[in-house]
Amino acid sequence: MSTYATAGATRPGRPRVIPRAASAAAPRDEILDVAAELFVNRGFAATSTRDIAEKVGIRQASLYYHFAGKPGILAELLELSVRPSLEKVARIEQECPADVPEAALYLLALVDVETLATVPHNIGKLYRMPDVRSSEVFEEFQPALQELTAAYGRLGAGVVSGPVAATVGLNQLGGLLVQAVEVVIRIRSGGDEVARVHAQAIAATCLRICAVREERIALAAAAAEDLIPLLGAAIT
């Protein structure tokens, strides 16, 4: 039994000047969480490395042991907001039954809503912030975003019907679908919990954007539900 009740779990490394809480996560994750909150609520450029360190309870210089400065932290946060969805794309395409191709798009939307809904501090908002968009980090993040957009475009193209196919290009379709899914960000901004029905409504919206008929949407929804366990992700 330690004399110091609030001392953190004992770990290697010089102790902090302000001791860690016993409950604290790994230092890297503490930093990511605090940075996410500050970037989203005060802005990326408006947040200094000192602001982040102070809120974590470490010295400004100590950040650099874990990250390559503010850009490094931003890069990781952006990654966090797409990696879980991207990682599941391949399996979704593999496992989707050939007779209900609509299920793949429906499921991708479901998974992606889940990602954006559970990511800390609604960091999807970062995409819309001009200081983030004009950063070098965001440029390096483009390929990941484009990979996700391309997946939406591909799955969308597989189910899109006549009138829409004629009007919108494949790349443009991906953009529309990504956009549709990003309403989650607004729902979270409004302070609402993102519920199951939201996710389902958004996924159905994606199919409607592709002019899929309502009976097919119902089929896709049912098929997608069956596939969820295969992804090993608990969907809310």
Next chain:
Amino acid sequence: MSTYATAGATRPGRPRVIPRAASAAAPRDEILDVAAELFVNRGFAATSTRDIAEKVGIRQASLYYHFAGKPGILAELLELSVRPSLEKVARIEQECPADVPEAALYLLALVDVETLATVPHNIGKLYRMPDVRSSEVFEEFQPALQELTAAYGRLGAGVVSGPVAATVGLNQLGGLLVQAVEVVIRIRSGGDEVARVHAQAIAATCLRICAVREERIALAAAAAEDLIPLLGAAIT
């Protein structure tokens, strides 16, 4: 006939190191325009006074002759985005025919859409930027915003019908209506011109939010059209 073809209109004051274009607006307005563009596209905190000065074609220090630094410029831009609407509120309330109170809200929405649609570089976006929202300047700007919200709430309360009146409070109603009008900002972001029909659709939306019936909306629209000339503002 001057030797220097591109020399600006001849004015008092030491000439700029980079001469002004003959067509240039007043220095104050040049600065506001450039700052608006940079604040919206790169972010407020991410834009330095040097960035602004450079783009205007003057020295960084020269900004301070016209403005109290970045905060001063931001304050002026925010003002610009509400003052024209605010100035017209009183006259709208005066001139609105007593038998069609719906026309007042319709007209306010029309006027406010016009303001946000014509303001330079879509500066309505500033409202959503976290670095702006958490600035002192934005705090000082709250009263103006609240005055506008209150006007919406007042005019809305004058026409709202049973079911809605029971559910939403007066202040909340103002917020809903302001929010509805701010879709203009998104329309402009999407690259679309804000057309007459947009303004009319938004104004009608405001009445629908108050549960005004469709026949009354048509009446209000007609009455509002008649009042436009009294405001001395050319509405697009």
Next chain:
DNA sequence: ATTATCTATAGATCTATAGATAATGC
């Protein structure tokens, strides 16, 4: 005389590195 700029610069951040230090782990 007034106006609108300029140059120069002090002082306040802010970022990022070097090197020391205090833990644990073997």
Next chain:
DNA sequence: ATTATCTATAGATCTATAGATAATGC
């Protein structure tokens, strides 16, 4: 020995002021 922190600080901005200067206007 390794890990995670610390202290100290150099160098790069960035803001904002003081004072000089080059126009116009009377």
